[in-house]
Structure formats: C-alpha cells, structure tokens
Amino acid sequence: MNYLDLYADLLAYLRDDARFSEWAATLPAQIHEGLSETRFGDLPQWRDSYLKLPAIKATVMDFKHGMTLDGPIEQTTRDAIEATLRELIPWRKGPYSVFGTHINTEWRSDWKWDRVLPHLDSLAGRHILDVGCGNGYHCWRMLGEGARRVIGIDPSPRFVMQFYSLKKFTGPKPVDVLPIGIEQLPANLGCFDTTFSMGVFYHRRSPMDHLRELKDTLRPGGQLVLETLVIEGGLGDVLVPEGRYAKMNNVWFLPSPDTLISWMRKCGLKNPRLAEMNRTSLDEQRTTDWMLYHSLREFLDPDDLSKTAEGHPAPIRATFIAEAP
CATH class of the missing domain: 3.40.50.150 (Vaccinia Virus protein VP39)
Structure with missing residues (x-):
C-alpha cells in the first residue's frame, strides 16, 4: 500500500493554492516518515485492517449531529465491518455510528463539541487546522459545520488509520488527518x-x-x-x-x-x-x-x-x- 494515495486529493488541493503550495512540497516526505512501517512495527497490522474493510460508500452520512455512516448492506457485511474496526482498538475519541455499529469510545467527544461550538465564529467556508486531533472525530464535526477544508494533524499512526478506515466509507471529502506534529508545520x-x-x-x-x-x-x-x-x-x-x-x-x-x-x-x-x-x-x-x-x-x-x-x-x-x- 502506498500511503500517499490516501492524501492524493489533499496534496493536489494544497499544490493549487499559493498559500499552501510551499507546505505541499514538503508533505510527501513527512507522510512517508510519519507512516513508516519500519519505524512503527504495528502499522502493517492496522494497514491490513484498513485494506480488509469493504469498498462500499455510505448513503447516509451525518457529520452535523454526530458522526454517522449507514446504508443498505447485508448483516454479514455489517458484522465484518465491526470485527475489523475492533482490530483498531483502542478507540479514544468519538463516538461513531458505522453501519449500525456503535463505537463507544473512551471520550464522549460529542459532549465537548456541544460545549465549545456555541462560542465559535461560524466555521462555514473556513480552512481549519486541528492540532493533536487523535482519530479525527472533531474534524468530521467541523466538516459538518460547513468548513471548506479540515486538516487534522496527529503523530499517532493508529489514529491516522482509524480515521481513514472510516473515510473509506465516505468517498472523497475535504477532511484529512496527517501523521505529523505541529513542530513539522x-x-x-x-x-x-x-x-x-x-x-x-x-x-x-x-x-x-x-x-x-x-x-x-x-x-x-x-x-x-x-x-x-x-x-x-x-x-x-x-x-x-x-x-x-x-x-x-x-x-x-x-x-x-x-x-x-x-x-x-x-x-x-x-x-x-x-x-x-x-x-x-x-x-x-x-x-x-x-x-x-x-x-x-x-x-x-x-x-x-x-x-x-x-x-x-x-x-x-x-x-x-x-x-x-
């Protein structure tokens, strides 16, 4: 698996925007380092879990009121999705609802979002950076508020693979999680x-x-x-x-x-x-x-x-x- 494929849309977007083009030139090397299977010995296991997930697209997607993905699929497929997502435990930020599976995360991150959101300027049309975003739960909620582009950064490859395991079901969306820390910006x-x-x-x-x-x-x-x-x-x-x-x-x-x-x-x-x-x-x-x-x-x-x-x-x-x- 070429991990850069996960970021094809993002890299193209950044290259085409003069404000981000310099950053876009350095990102491929940073992604390669941040998702190095030599450096992170468990990464191949998480990669394989991602690859096992079926290539289906949710027909129901709600990022405004939570993070919900659903659609008309067979129960055997639903069961297989849950079993595969459990291979990525621990799930810390959430919760998520994925084809009927309730991912009951350590944190009720939705409660934090509900407390914070009323105090923010409108996120509609904004470019947003989420530093230390974990598996990207709040990134999805930012997209649900109409953000133009959301970029999360977190150096944990497990969290990155959790994020893309869910994004696999959404199709192209202007939200990504990069395997870097703020010092690499x-x-x-x-x-x-x-x-x-x-x-x-x-x-x-x-x-x-x-x-x-x-x-x-x-x-x-x-x-x-x-x-x-x-x-x-x-x-x-x-x-x-x-x-x-x-x-x-x-x-x-x-x-x-x-x-x-x-x-x-x-x-x-x-x-x-x-x-x-x-x-x-x-x-x-x-x-x-x-x-x-x-x-x-x-x-x-x-x-x-x-x-x-x-x-x-x-x-x-x-x-x-x-x-x-």
Whole structure:
C-alpha cells in the first residue's frame, strides 16, 4: 500500500493554492516518515485492517449531529465491518455510528463539541487546522459545520488509520488527518481561518512556544480555539507536577484561567477569553468495550474523586478563544 494515495486529493488541493503550495512540497516526505512501517512495527497490522474493510460508500452520512455512516448492506457485511474496526482498538475519541455499529469510545467527544461550538465564529467556508486531533472525530464535526477544508494533524499512526478506515466509507471529502506534529508545520504558515488545539497544551514542555506555534498557523484575524487542563486559582497560579498527573507522565503546566489568558496576551494573541470550563466526569471519560484500558476512574484517588491518584486537583478542562493580530 502506498500511503500517499490516501492524501492524493489533499496534496493536489494544497499544490493549487499559493498559500499552501510551499507546505505541499514538503508533505510527501513527512507522510512517508510519519507512516513508516519500519519505524512503527504495528502499522502493517492496522494497514491490513484498513485494506480488509469493504469498498462500499455510505448513503447516509451525518457529520452535523454526530458522526454517522449507514446504508443498505447485508448483516454479514455489517458484522465484518465491526470485527475489523475492533482490530483498531483502542478507540479514544468519538463516538461513531458505522453501519449500525456503535463505537463507544473512551471520550464522549460529542459532549465537548456541544460545549465549545456555541462560542465559535461560524466555521462555514473556513480552512481549519486541528492540532493533536487523535482519530479525527472533531474534524468530521467541523466538516459538518460547513468548513471548506479540515486538516487534522496527529503523530499517532493508529489514529491516522482509524480515521481513514472510516473515510473509506465516505468517498472523497475535504477532511484529512496527517501523521505529523505541529513542530513539522512550516514556520509562519499563516493560512488557516481557525486553528483548534484541544487536549495538547498541557503535554507541551514550553507553553509559550506552543502558543506562538498556534498563532503562526493563523491568517490575520483568524481564530484560535484552545482547550486544556486548568486549575482553579488567580493570576499567576500554575500547577507544575513534579511527577505524574492523573497517572500521565507528560503533563507539564496546568495554569489557572487568568494565568493562561495572560500568557496568550503576552504571546500576541488578541482578546483572549475563557469560553467554558467543565470538571471532567466519570461519564465523559471512561473504559468501554472499545477502549479496554484504565481511564479516568483509575486515574483518581479512589477515596476522594476530587483528587488525582497523586493528590493533585482532579481534571478541570477549559476552552479559551482568541484571534491572531
């Protein structure tokens, strides 16, 4: 399988747009590296699962109210699709409904989308970048809001193959997930109307660098949507876990809302503001039969769910919005 075939439409589109043409020239090599079967030993298994899926196109597609694909197919085909999609477990973002199979993902990502969407500028006709998009659930929802083109980036090849396993049933759509991280984007790209970074910020060693990287993806006046873990507190308050946070070993900075707004302003973003804040519940993040490993309940203190297993404040997530100058 030539993985570049998955991106033929995207690469052609980017090459034909002067704003993206320089990036298009570097992407094939980045895709080759990001989907290297030598580098990622499990990738051939996920590739084979993708190839096993039947070449059928859904006649029912709903990205506005969820992510639903369906159509008149035999029950044996439905069963085969479910069995193959289960080979790609764990499924973390969703949920999805695929020819009658309910992919009950670890996260109720639809709940987050419902909280965030009312605070956004219209996505209709926009070029959108989704940084750290996972398997692309929110990318589909952005397309459902009328986006002109959605590009997700995530360096996990499993998530990339989950995305294309579902896109196999949609036919050509202006939505893709690239196997790269934000550091691989061209400097000062300045092309996107809206950039999302949801669940990435606290994994970055340098929060200021990440804010500048995000700002540099946007055209003048473009909108940044930043969702991250925060703590309660005032200006200047930040939690920097010395060890793990909720059993994650790559959590670096959890600022208070006022602190993060100050950082955004310091990095040159305009009108940074808190859109919504929500304490993560055991119903929103949990173990399911499509994600069999430990989840939020195991990450918290069993005797006090207001604390993580390490004694830190339990996860609170907040969404911030700002514009590029």
